[in-house]
Amino acid sequence: MECKIAKEVAEAEFEKWAEDMDLDHDTDGMDAEDLTAFNKQKNRIVRSIMQGALVFNDDGEAVFTPQHKNAKSTDPITFYESDGASLKAMDGKKKNQDMSKTFAVMAAMCKVPPVTLVNLIGPDRKVAMALYALLMD
Numbered sequence: 001m002e003c004k005i006a007k008e009v010a011e012a013e014f015e016k017w018a019e020d021m022d023l024d025h026d027t028d029g030m031d032a033e034d035l036t037a038f039n040k041q042k043n044r045i046v047r048s049i050m051q052g053a054l055v056f057n058d059d060g061e062a063v064f065t066p067q068h069k070n071a072k073s074t075d076p077i078t079f080y081e082s083d084g085a086s087l088k089a090m091d092g093k094k095k096n097q098d099m100s101k102t103f104a105v106m107a108a109m110c111k112v113p114p115v116t117l118v119n120l121i122g123p124d125r126k127v128a129m130a131l132y133a134l135l136m137d
Contacts, residue, residue, distance in 0.1 A: 002051070003050045003051060004050065004051060004052040005049055005050045005051075005052060006050070007046065007050060009049075010046045010047075010049035010050045011046055013049050013056060014042060014045055014046050014049065016056070016060070017056050017060060017062060018134075020056075020060030021060060021081060021134075021135060023134055023135070023137070024137060025038070025042075025134075027039075037133075038134075040130075041130035041133050041134050042130075042134075044123075044126055044127050044130040045062075045127065045130050045131065045134070048064065048127045051067065053065050053066075053067045053127070054127065057078065061078050061079060061080055061081070062078070062079040062131050063076050063077070063078045063079075064076065064077050064078075064079065064124075064127055064128060064131065065077075066120060066121075066124040067123070067124060068120075068121040068122055068123060068124045070121055071119075071120070071121060071124060072119040072121075073116065073119065075116075077110050077112060077116065077117070077128070078110060078111070079109060079110055079128075079131045079132070079135060080109055080110065080111065081109075081135065082105070082109050082135055082136060085108060086105055086108035086109045087105060087108075088108075089104040089105050089107065089108035090104050090105055092104070100114075102132070103117050103118055105132075105136070106128065106132050109132070109135065
């Protein structure tokens with residue numbers, strides 16, 4: 001996919017989003033494992049910004065538009081800050097249904113049906129999971 005936004009601009013956008021969402025993005029205090037995980041998620045998000053698939057609205061929230069050629073939907077998905085209600089979405093899931101819990105919380109955060117996120121394919125799913133991981137950390 002072609003880049004529509006320069007890497008430096010995309011990285012600045014990521015930093016602004018991290019500040020707006022009060023994310024722990026200071027890598028100085030991270031151990032090697034946390035740093036590796038953080039950089040993996042950050043790189044996915046920065047690439048998505050560069051491709052124009054991920055933008056930020058006036059409230060600083062991430063708005064992701066699926067790009068995969070076989071996407072079931074290309075409707076934009078907004079990743080709002082999590083709250084207690086989004087966390088409660090996992091209450092109805094059974095003990096060992098970890099992925100169902102994850103998608104339930106993500107769907108509550110995004111205010112979409114869980115199937116919207118379950119249907120994301122490949123790189124689209126990875127970007128959504130990266131946004132979720134950083135917002136939930």
